[in-house]
Amino acid sequence: MGRVLSKAIEAAGLSEYRARALAGTALTQADTDRLRSADLLLVAGLADEVRAQFRGDDVRIVPKARMREPKLVVFEASPEASGPTGAEVLREIALLRLRTPGDTALAVSYDALGLELAQTALLFGADVLFGELAGKRTLPLLEGPNARRREIAGLVERSGRRPRFADDNEPALAEQSP
Amino acid sequence: MSTLRRIEAKVEAGERLSFDDGCALFSEADLLTLGRLANQVRERRHGDRTYFNVNMRFEATNVCEASCSFCAFAKLEEGAPLAHTTTHEAAWRELEAFPDPRLTELHMVNGLHPKLPFEWYEELLRGWKRVRPSVHLKCFTGVEVHFFAQKFGMTHEQVLARLQAAGLGSLPGGGAEIFHPEVRQRVAPDKATGDEYLAAHRAAHKLGLPSNCTMLYGHIETFEHRVDHLLRLRALQDDTRGFQCFIPLAFHNENNSLRKLPEPTAVDSLRTLAVSRLLLDNIPHIKAYWVSMGIATAQTALAFGADDLDGTIVHESIYHSAGSRVPMALSRDELVRLIREAGRVPVERDTTYGVVEELPRAQRLEASMKVRERMAHKRALSVVPSS
Numbered sequence: 001m002g003r004v005l006s007k008a009i010e011a012a013g014l015s016e017y018r019a020r021a022l023a024g025t026a027l028t029q030a031d032t033d034r035l036r037s038a039d040l041l042l043v044a045g046l047a048d049e050v051r052a053q054f055r056g057d058d059v060r061i062v063p064k065a066r067m068r069e070p071k072l073v074v075f076e077a078s079p080e081a082s083g084p085t086g087a088e089v090l091r092e093i094a095l096l097r098l099r100t101p102g103d104t105a106l107a108v109s110y111d112a113l114g115l116e117l118a119q120t121a122l123l124f125g126a127d128v129l130f131g132e133l134a135g136k137r138t139l140p141l142l143e144g145p146n147a148r149r150r151e152i153a154g155l156v157e158r159s160g161r162r163p164r165f166a167d168d169n170e171p172a173l174a175e176q177s178p
Numbered sequence: 179m180s181t182l183r184r185i186e187a188k189v190e191a192g193e194r195l196s197f198d199d200g201c202a203l204f205s206e207a208d209l210l211t212l213g214r215l216a217n218q219v220r221e222r223r224h225g226d227r228t229y230f231n232v233n234m235r236f237e238a239t240n241v242c243e244a245s246c247s248f249c250a251f252a253k254l255e256e257g258a259p260l261a262h263t264t265t266h267e268a269a270w271r272e273l274e275a276f277p278d279p280r281l282t283e284l285h286m287v288n289g290l291h292p293k294l295p296f297e298w299y300e301e302l303l304r305g306w307k308r309v310r311p312s313v314h315l316k317c318f319t320g321v322e323v324h325f326f327a328q329k330f331g332m333t334h335e336q337v338l339a340r341l342q343a344a345g346l347g348s349l350p351g352g353g354a355e356i357f358h359p360e361v362r363q364r365v366a367p368d369k370a371t372g373d374e375y376l377a378a379h380r381a382a383h384k385l386g387l388p389s390n391c392t393m394l395y396g397h398i399e400t401f402e403h404r405v406d407h408l409l410r411l412r413a414l415q416d417d418t419r420g421f422q423c424f425i426p427l428a429f430h431n432e433n434n435s436l437r438k439l440p441e442p443t444a445v446d447s448l449r450t451l452a453v454s455r456l457l458l459d460n461i462p463h464i465k466a467y468w469v470s471m472g473i474a475t476a477q478t479a480l481a482f483g484a485d486d487l488d489g490t491i492v493h494e495s496i497y498h499s500a501g502s503r504v505p506m507a508l509s510r511d512e513l514v515r516l517i518r519e520a521g522r523v524p525v526e527r528d529t530t531y532g533v534v535e536e537l538p539r540a541q542r543l544e545a546s547m548k549v550r551e552r553m554a555h556k557r558a559l560s561v562v563p564s565s
């Protein structure tokens with residue numbers, strides 16, 4: 001974490017949460033309730049630091065069928081007209097990261113969130129993306145799953161992370177720690 | 179001291195950033211740190227206040243003699259498929275019939291029509307002022323102003339003075355694209371150059387017409403081109419103080435000749451907006467234009483340096499022609515909700531940032547309880563426990 005965020009977290013009185021989360025202790029529901037009123041970027045900074053320490057920079061892109069694996073939490077909210085807005089969804093993703101043990105992967109669906117919000121979620125603690133590869137929105141002139149794979153890989157790379165498409169015979173997600 | 183530490187120190191001290199600083203922010207800074215820095219500047223200027231307005235978009239004609247490679251809106255001539263030019267009566271009727279009495283702004287951008295006489299535009303404005311005199315007319319980009327000057331043998335000042343006399347209140351920021359000739363000659367070779375766009379805005383500011391400014395990012399330009407563009411805007415603003423707002427515009431790739439290029443992602447948009455806030459130290463407002471960025475990213479951008487979400491829009495053709503999938507309109511209530519749920523204070527403004535109404539912020543506890551209730555109700559959060 002950069003100096004600016006670190007100082008801001010300290011100034012906001014969130015150092016204790018940071019220390020506990022980085023020690024590998026999942027925060028409690030009461031802790032994250034308090035963090036609901038904290039600055040969005042500070043919550044993101046905490047979650048991203050925990051993600052970097054325990055999960056590394058790889059982003060696994062996996063089929064939906066693997067979402068029942070152990071040591072995996074799945075966030076499935078989506079912004080809708082009457083539902084949570086994008087910023088709320090991102091905050092909840094970050095809080096879920098902080099409530100989750102470090103050895104557990106955090107997955108978000110790019111089908112449910114949309115590609116833009118799913119990409120942004122990678123800054124808020126997510127380390128697994130899942131969804132259908134044959135989506136409606138693909139790169140022009142390159143229809144089909146391969147185009148979708150490239151598009152998603154590009155999203156991950158442009159967020160500063162490494163895309164890894166998980167095949168069915170790969171080990172469980174939780175075993176792929178950094 | 180590292181480059182980023184030096185930049186952080188400059189931002190904290192309120193010092194101006196350089197070209198090299200801007201390039202380093204684009205290429206080296208981690209996005210959350212960048213967002214935090216931009217947010218500091220935003221909160222120093224505006225606190226939690228976040229602006230929006232009740233506006234409507236209008237495009238009088240999409241017939242355009244320019245052939246910009248990123249554009250999906252323009253049609254080269256009348257009679258081409260989907261080409262349209264409104265009549266005065268239809269345009270006036272649309273404003274007169276606009277149902278929301280809170281409407282404060284009409285925003286118009288057009289193609290560069292080869293045949294419409296200058297008087298046609300003057301009469302269009304006069305008619306709007308007749309049917310709804312209180313509505314501010316924010317019309318004609320710097321590119322259009324330059325086109326009129328060339329076509330009708332006038333200076334920028336003469337064009338603008340006549341339009342001002344007909345009711346023009348300010349200029350929108352469109353048409354800036356990327357100023358650097360290396361890029362502009364490839365994507366917008368046959369319309370106003372960067373210098374000509376800036377000259378048109380300079381003339382507007384001289385006449386007391388405020389304006390906005392933009393940058394179309396995410397196509398063939400480099401980070402250096404973006405920084406160059408931003409610093410040219412900053413230099414003009416040092417002279418005139420006439421820009422109210424900067425709006426970064428994300429390239430969209432459908433139905434245009436750059437369709438093989440990927441579009442900028444949400445992360446690109448947040449980074450560009452944050453760097454813009456940091457470099458443009460003399461432009462008061464940075465807008466997260468929801469039509470361009472998408473609603474969720476625009477709302478998120480309120481934590482990355484943006485202090486304005488634009489307005490209700492109602493009907494937008496330029497981005498929707500190029501593949502934007504956002505709705506054509508957001509209601510005032512939706513804009514208020516987006517701002518509140520980003521933890522900010524909604525301020526309804528008029529075009530020149532006069533306050534129409536400042537609304538109370540969301541009660542934090544109440545808001546977070548609502549979030550949890552909604553999520554529980556929707557069974558939105560599904561946790562698969564460890565085995």
